[in-house]
Amino acid sequence: MLDFRIHTFLCVCRHMNYTRAAVELHITQPAVSQHIRYLEREYGAKLFSYKGKHLQLTQAGHILWNAATAISHDDTLLKEHLRDLQHHHSLSFGATPTAGMGILDKLSVILKQNGDMNLRMEIADADKLLQSLDKGTIDFAIVESSFDQGHYDSLLFSTEPIVAVCSDGYEAPDEMTLADLMHYRLIIGERHAGVRRILERKLAEKGYTLEHFPSRYEVGSLSAVKGLACRDCGIAFLYEKSVHQELAEGRLRRIAITDFSVMHAFSFLWRKGSMYRALFTQIYDQLKD
Numbered sequence: 001m002l003d004f005r006i007h008t009f010l011c012v013c014r015h016m017n018y019t020r021a022a023v024e025l026h027i028t029q030p031a032v033s034q035h036i037r038y039l040e041r042e043y044g045a046k047l048f049s050y051k052g053k054h055l056q057l058t059q060a061g062h063i064l065w066n067a068a069t070a071i072s073h074d075d076t077l078l079k080e081h082l083r084d085l086q087h088h089h090s091l092s093f094g095a096t097p098t099a100g101m102g103i104l105d106k107l108s109v110i111l112k113q114n115g116d117m118n119l120r121m122e123i124a125d126a127d128k129l130l131q132s133l134d135k136g137t138i139d140f141a142i143v144e145s146s147f148d149q150g151h152y153d154s155l156l157f158s159t160e161p162i163v164a165v166c167s168d169g170y171e172a173p174d175e176m177t178l179a180d181l182m183h184y185r186l187i188i189g190e191r192h193a194g195v196r197r198i199l200e201r202k203l204a205e206k207g208y209t210l211e212h213f214p215s216r217y218e219v220g221s222l223s224a225v226k227g228l229a230c231r232d233c234g235i236a237f238l239y240e241k242s243v244h245q246e247l248a249e250g251r252l253r254r255i256a257i258t259d260f261s262v263m264h265a266f267s268f269l270w271r272k273g274s275m276y277r278a279l280f281t282q283i284y285d286q287l288k289d
Contacts, residue, residue, distance in 0.1 A: 154269035185234030
């Protein structure tokens with residue numbers, strides 16, 4: 001069980017404000033200050049400092065926050081596992097939309113083999129999933145974007161190609177150069193979408209931005225991007241795995257960009273230093289292709 005003063009420290013980290021932390025914890029502000037001073041004496045280092053009027057973590061505070069977050073999550077997970085011994089077991093994790101769709105077959109096998117399992121699967125962009133990991137509301141995540149390797153342990157889950165697709169009725173050739181592509185309408189996900197971030201970075205390496213396209217449709221979900229592409233509205237870049245069915249059925253066709261290719265890795269990650277590494281590795285093996 002975590003020392004109650006560690007809970008106070010994590011609460012102050014969430015709010016970066018002693019008063020708001022005191023309100024959440026239902027204690028006085030002097031009590032919050034006392035808890036932090038105790039931890040600073042215990043660890044022999046200042047945990048917070050002020051920049052102007054704004055509270056911020058010191059380097060030592062960052063180190064403690066990272067360790068305490070992992071321990072706090074493990075403590076929560078341990079309590080859940082102890083309850084599961086008497087009732088049933090559960091799985092709580094997150095995945096970006098493409099990763100989530102890609103593991104459904106393997107996930108269904110696990111669920112059928114464990115009929116009494118409770119499942120909570122959060123589908124969101126990578127930033128939100130990392131926040132959920134830090135809060136301990138999910139145990140692990142599968143994401144395709146970069147992350148702070150100082151905070152998380154990870155395993156390579158898969159490497160996936162991102163392909164250009166359009167409908168058969170859209171007037172575009174099956175093969176073109178990247179310069180040719182700039183004459184066509186682009187269908188793209190919202191600003192925080194993983195594929196969009198990757199595409200923007202790869203285009204920048206070639207000296208292009210999204211503004212080089214004559215027109216763009218920006219929509220808020222993977223299904224909407226695919227739906228517009230299937231309806232002759234433009235060219236979309238999507239993970240090949242996410243459009244496998246549409247390509248097989250002829251609702252979409254692949255366009256070969258002769259001087260441009262995009263591959264990206266999906267990572268399976270959890271809080272660094274977790275004592276549940278062996279469990280997460282076992283789940284990784286079950287979910288991985």
